[in-house]
Amino acid sequence: MVLSPVIGKLLHKRVVLASASPRRREILSHAGLRFEVVPSRFKEKLDKASFPTPYAYAIETAKQKALEVASRMHQKDLRAPDIVIGADTIVTVGGLILEKPVDKQDAYRMLSRLNGKEHSVFTGVAIVHCCTKDGQLDVEVSEFHEETAVKFSELSEELLWEYIDSGEPMDKAGGYGIQALGGMLVEYVRGDFLNVVGFPLNHFCKKLVELYYPPRREDVQRVKHDSIPPVDTFENLSDVEGGSSDPAQGNDGGGHGRTEGGGDTGQASADRRGPDSNGTVETPPPFPVGLLELIDGFKASKALFTACKLKVFDVLKDEAPLKAVDVAGKIDASVCGTERLLDVCAALGLLEKTDRGYRNTELTDLHLASDGEYSLHGLAMHNNDHFWNLFADLELAVREGADAAFGRKTADPVQSKPAKLQFMRAMHGLAKLTAHQVATAFDLSRFTLACDLGGCTGALARALTREYPRLKVTVFDLPEVIEHVTCFQPEGRQTERISYVPGDFFKDGLPEADLYILSRILHDWPDHKVRELLSRVSSSCKPGGGILVAEMVLEEKPAARGSLPASLNLLVRTQGRERSLPEYRRLLEQHGFCDVQLAHVGDGLDVILGTRASPA
Numbered sequence: 001m002v003l004s005p006v007i008g009k010l011l012h013k014r015v016v017l018a019s020a021s022p023r024r025r026e027i028l029s030h031a032g033l034r035f036e037v038v039p040s041r042f043k044e045k046l047d048k049a050s051f052p053t054p055y056a057y058a059i060e061t062a063k064q065k066a067l068e069v070a071s072r073m074h075q076k077d078l079r080a081p082d083i084v085i086g087a088d089t090i091v092t093v094g095g096l097i098l099e100k101p102v103d104k105q106d107a108y109r110m111l112s113r114l115n116g117k118e119h120s121v122f123t124g125v126a127i128v129h130c131c132t133k134d135g136q137l138d139v140e141v142s143e144f145h146e147e148t149a150v151k152f153s154e155l156s157e158e159l160l161w162e163y164i165d166s167g168e169p170m171d172k173a174g175g176y177g178i179q180a181l182g183g184m185l186v187e188y189v190r191g192d193f194l195n196v197v198g199f200p201l202n203h204f205c206k207k208l209v210e211l212y213y214p215p216r217r218e219d220v221q222r223v224k225h226d227s228i229p230p231v232d233t234f235e236n237l238s239d240v241e242g243g244s245s246d247p248a249q250g251n252d253g254g255g256h257g258r259t260e261g262g263g264d265t266g267q268a269s270a271d272r273r274g275p276d277s278n279g280t281v282e283t284p285p286p287f288p289v290g291l292l293e294l295i296d297g298f299k300a301s302k303a304l305f306t307a308c309k310l311k312v313f314d315v316l317k318d319e320a321p322l323k324a325v326d327v328a329g330k331i332d333a334s335v336c337g338t339e340r341l342l343d344v345c346a347a348l349g350l351l352e353k354t355d356r357g358y359r360n361t362e363l364t365d366l367h368l369a370s371d372g373e374y375s376l377h378g379l380a381m382h383n384n385d386h387f388w389n390l391f392a393d394l395e396l397a398v399r400e401g402a403d404a405a406f407g408r409k410t411a412d413p414v415q416s417k418p419a420k421l422q423f424m425r426a427m428h429g430l431a432k433l434t435a436h437q438v439a440t441a442f443d444l445s446r447f448t449l450a451c452d453l454g455g456c457t458g459a460l461a462r463a464l465t466r467e468y469p470r471l472k473v474t475v476f477d478l479p480e481v482i483e484h485v486t487c488f489q490p491e492g493r494q495t496e497r498i499s500y501v502p503g504d505f506f507k508d509g510l511p512e513a514d515l516y517i518l519s520r521i522l523h524d525w526p527d528h529k530v531r532e533l534l535s536r537v538s539s540s541c542k543p544g545g546g547i548l549v550a551e552m553v554l555e556e557k558p559a560a561r562g563s564l565p566a567s568l569n570l571l572v573r574t575q576g577r578e579r580s581l582p583e584y585r586r587l588l589e590q591h592g593f594c595d596v597q598l599a600h601v602g603d604g605l606d607v608i609l610g611t612r613a614s615p616a
């Protein structure tokens, strides 16, 4: 999602960040910018004394970093990126420039200088626009700086050393990182906080507005005349004249032109018109970045799925960067196809690309390699192999409704053994991420024997036994699922307090328990099946016993974005649906449960606890 339209202006360009700083990368990617990372090799050894101000030094360093990357990329590919962004952050105190400490003593010297005082953090930023003419690199540089004042509290020697020993100061300008432990040293910040983190995002966006949306000549004249300050915020782009303002290309072309007039004259977009006898030229509406992202969204998902399927993220896990040709060899694919896929993954922020090759990001290592503890590889594969095809029939499912779509389905592909394992992997990945939250949403310490109905791989059961030392848990699931649970136990270990019982919760007797759990079960079923299941649970549960339901509960306000795809999942795949709290409350109360409480545990999951009432 791109909130600032001016960031959207860069979406169709090849943008490179000439910095290895994970913090800059994070700030820019959170802003919706798509870019590659190519750390600069420029040696930061400019003579500080030769600059009139500290920020002039930071700007020049940023510029040299970006230029080095632009010219290296141009030499290598004979094609430079469209834009290279360079940045340099320095800390100044009492006229002295502090960069990154070289060792612990240096960090101590820096932090002692900052102790109890206010200092300035400057970031110089250079935006290098590149174009290649007759094989020659041509650049235009825009630059700016941002200053933020930061005050440290009076800190004891002990605290300073404790902080230094944490290792955090070593790669940070001034020897501290405000976004992590270093935040505890800071009494106040005056100015842009992100500038202290490493990148002045707000000023960057304003600069882009200046570059991509310069005011119209007539507006400038009128502003001068009326003495009204020019618009300088990037939030209000629809008030700014667009047109052929792209410095790199001169004209946006391809119908991607920008916003219409109006500005502070208060004219609305309704004033847009086509060419008429007065020669008024049609101005296109604002470029709908978010909409285009949605239109193209399936391609991004498919690229991720394909990279998972080809085990790209496994090949790159914990490895030094690999070139496309090496990855292609390892995944047995064409070099040109692999290179394109890797570039797309880099643009989606799933890989880092440097001149040494491609490597996983931390998030990719954690979630997209297939063997990680919190891997979502199985979920991606289940979406690729199962939901992808089902969603191809979405139109039909919408036309016919869930019942017809469900009845028309041929053999459930989830029944084959590999597909069953894949389904379990998908469930396991998700359940591991939410199990602790579900287990702790309410205090369950009064229960001694829980039964997790449809408990699948036992991920929630493990979180429950970890949390409640007295609790035993029976995982109850279909025989073909229980058959494979050992594949999901850490090092094949059985936890003594967890037992696995095969069975069908619609046909077989339910295991004895004082707490019945239904996590992501009820939404799979239509109302009459939910009633049938709840009445079986209700008959097995003694008065005072509990029922714990984990589901995405629909709210009265418009549905949260995350619940929408889930609701369509249910339409194409099952006869089930998501339900609201009043619906769950009614269902539970009708089946003899009282004192129904809800806890939002975040990430689109809610937990409901009810208590079995004594029969009247």
Ligand SMILES: C[S@@+](CC[C@H](N)C(=O)[O-])C[C@H]1O[C@@H](n2cnc3c(N)ncnc32)[C@H](O)[C@@H]1O
Binding pocket: 427, 428, 430, 431, 453, 454, 455, 456, 457, 476, 477, 478, 481, 503, 504, 505, 506, 518, 519, 520, 521, 524
């Ligand atoms: C959507 S998964 C939820 C898994 C797990 N509870 C969770 O929260 O991740 C549904 C589970 O219910 C199981 N299941 C479906 N029908 C069942 C039935 N009739 N009897 C027992 N288990 C069933 C499936 O095998 C699957 O493990």
